[in-house]
Amino acid sequence: MKIFTAEQLYEADKITIKKNKIASSDLMEHAATQVFTWIHSRMQGAPVPIHVFCGIGNNGGDGLVLGRHLLQHGYKVQVYVVNFSDQRSEDFLLNYNRLKDAECWPTLIKGEGEFPKITKDDIVVDAIFGLGLNRAPEGWVKALMQHVNDARAYTIAVDVPSGLYANSAPDDMEAVVHANMVLTFQAPKLSFFLPETGKFLQSWEVLDIGLDPEYLNATDVTMQLIGKQEVLPMYVPRQKYSHKGNYGHSLIIGGSFGKIGAVSLAGKACLTTGAGLVTAYIPECGYEILQIAVPEVMVTSDPGKRQIADIKFDMAPTVIGVGPGMGTDDQTRNAFAEFIRTNECPLVIDADGLNILAAEKELLESLPAKTVLTPHPGELERLIGAWTDDFDKLEKTKAFAKKYDLVIVVKGAHSVTVCDQKLYINTTGNPGMATGGSGDVLLGMITGLISQGYDPLQAAVFGVYLHGRAADIAVNDTSYQGLLASDIIDYIGDAFIDLFKRPEPPVHEEEGKHE
Structure with missing residues (x-):
């Protein structure tokens, strides 16, 4: 299985949007729906409190779409916007308004005194930061992430655990969400497999979000994940008329x-x-x-x-x-x-x-x-x-x-x-x-x-x-x-x-x- 860099995945997004003549929000809708389908197939409407924490970028937009689907299917869900800046991505704003149209009003978190209570029996969805993060979370945002970790609730991260980069080590190891499950888009990330960063997740699963297969197949990568599918073609069977000298x-x-x-x-x-x-x-x-x-x-x-x-x-x-x-x-x-x-x-x-x-x-x-x-x-x-x-x-x-x-x-x-x-x-x-x-x-x-x-x-x-x-x-x-x-x-x-x-x-x- 290929492991792509963050830059290659961004390029795959652009090519997919262009070739399919769709809006970036459509790709976000499809990706987040895949996350919902994964959760829904396992929970089957169980009345467990679900806390969805959304940043203000595209990863947060994924969380808003997920929250909308959970709400429409009757889940006991609360959506939070981690309001650390006035800058928001266009797709975040679009899905923020869609969520309000569905009569779900997200709770804005602006500081440490506004953290919600989370019990260990709840479920947390981490959609605060994605691959676009370029510096360590600080201040009350870091404290919120530590609050999530301290709750010890079952935590599902969207694409990557917040605070974790795809291709480099975190600047602050204390500012990373600990995920029980990472639902990662299209391909796993290198950081999932190294001792210093792999410790932030227990399990991961790839969700196919429909990125352009021609680009993915043709793109040369420097990292491969080796499983049965990759080694089976290497296997050379023994011939009937061979002897020990052949080996x-x-x-x-x-x-x-x-x-x-x-x-x-x-x-x-x-x-x-x-x-x-x-x-x-x-x-x-x-x-x-x-x-x-x-x-x-x-x-x-x-x-x-x-x-x-x-x-x-x-x-x-x-x-x-x-x-x-x-x-x-x-x-x-x-x-x-x-x-x-x-x-x-x-x-x-x-x-x-x-x-x-x-x-x-x-x-x-x-x-x-x-x-x-x-x-x-x-x-x-x-x-x-x-x-x-x-x-x-x-x-x-x-x-x-x-x-x-x-x-x-x-x-x-x-x-x-x-x-x-x-x-x-x-x-x-x-x-x-x-x-x-x-x-x-x-x-x-x-x-x-x-x-x-x-x-x-x-x-x-x-x-x-x-x-x-x-x-x-x-x-x-x-x-x-x-x-x-x-x-x-x-x-x-x-x-x-x-x-x-x-x-x-x-x-x-x-x-x-x-x-």
């Missing part, structure tokens, strides 16, 4: 005394994702452990007894995954650096491999094109430096990926794959994945996909999706707290099978996902 030979390099489990997880995940053969390159201390733990993985031991000391092997792997449990001992750092300088094989790098790269950045110049890096936030910061907010983090990651021609998976609640100045935002996963070893499993999965012939970007995007989907299926049996990294491996096969099941209803819970 590549993956090499997993890593491990140190006490951390052989990381390589075990990566190797097993690599095989379970479909690699034809997997060999683990580990220090001598892990030889027997790995042979017993994952008998399907072949093992080559390094001269180092407790850590990697000299990376040399006599095989020709299809792809190499390096870093899990490897440590950053001086011998290991020297061996890793020499390996990077001479290697020409496709790479996936995680964990201590990333930490060594961050400490010796000159090695980045020696990485093969489209090497996949899979950092968690701490590892990413060591690579690219500090950032001011999540949007700045992504911009710096894009610049870093472009400079070194990399594919970077920014792990988190919605892992974002960055490549060629584009963002691929994942939709699968859950809080149970915040457990040791999840990253090792992801490294193995991406390595296994490259081994089978997927290009690095496809392998990263597809691997992140399958990783999260396997965990989503697993938690039905394990719970969030009980999920182990090894459980994710056990459900990789189910994640593949799930690709061909009917899609789930398009309601998106944003309760936090971790990888």
Whole structure:
């Protein structure tokens, strides 16, 4: 699914109005009617008090249209105009008069002493600010938004929660409405998926408001939301007369005394994702452990007894995954650096491999094109430096990926794959994945996909999706707290099978996902 910028959505509005020869108020009527239909289909006339808070721009105009429809269908509704300025949009004024013609007189709120009482059993509709907001709400308007939040009523935001921007971080994190549901127009917004801003909404759903499909289809975007529909075309089925040699030979390099489990997880995940053969390159201390733990993985031991000391092997792997449990001992750092300088094989790098790269950045110049890096936030910061907010983090990651021609998976609640100045935002996963070893499993999965012939970007995007989907299926049996990294491996096969099941209803819970 495409994620558009605010500017692209404004352009879509203009083109839709021009091509269909309609007034902007007609588009507003249609959009707000979609919001009403969503609410009405669920409430079915229930006598629950509904408070509709309207700003004085077009988002407020949407709220006025909604209030009119709710009133005409017998709902117990009160409409408020947040009267913070004398300037009003034309469509707001038009619908303000239409609402009065329907014998509903909105309550004007002009200051803090005029806030209505809201109980936790009420419903609030937030239509104060939309995509046009360009500065943080202040004074009594900010206090009103905090009043809404403090009420803990079920809150529905129209298009975006007030105070939240589409493409940048809020100037004031305390001046944002907390929404239980966001009914967003035509496409979700980037801010819904980043840790600092995604926390302001629990769920979201896209409402098709009829923006010009030709423009939407033809417009190039730099952000894509990745779900089943997007990854299914990537899937390459196996041929009947194939054999293990057709699916590549993956090499997993890593491990140190006490951390052989990381390589075990990566190797097993690599095989379970479909690699034809997997060999683990580990220090001598892990030889027997790995042979017993994952008998399907072949093992080559390094001269180092407790850590990697000299990376040399006599095989020709299809792809190499390096870093899990490897440590950053001086011998290991020297061996890793020499390996990077001479290697020409496709790479996936995680964990201590990333930490060594961050400490010796000159090695980045020696990485093969489209090497996949899979950092968690701490590892990413060591690579690219500090950032001011999540949007700045992504911009710096894009610049870093472009400079070194990399594919970077920014792990988190919605892992974002960055490549060629584009963002691929994942939709699968859950809080149970915040457990040791999840990253090792992801490294193995991406390595296994490259081994089978997927290009690095496809392998990263597809691997992140399958990783999260396997965990989503697993938690039905394990719970969030009980999920182990090894459980994710056990459900990789189910994640593949799930690709061909009917899609789930398009309601998106944003309760936090971790990888």
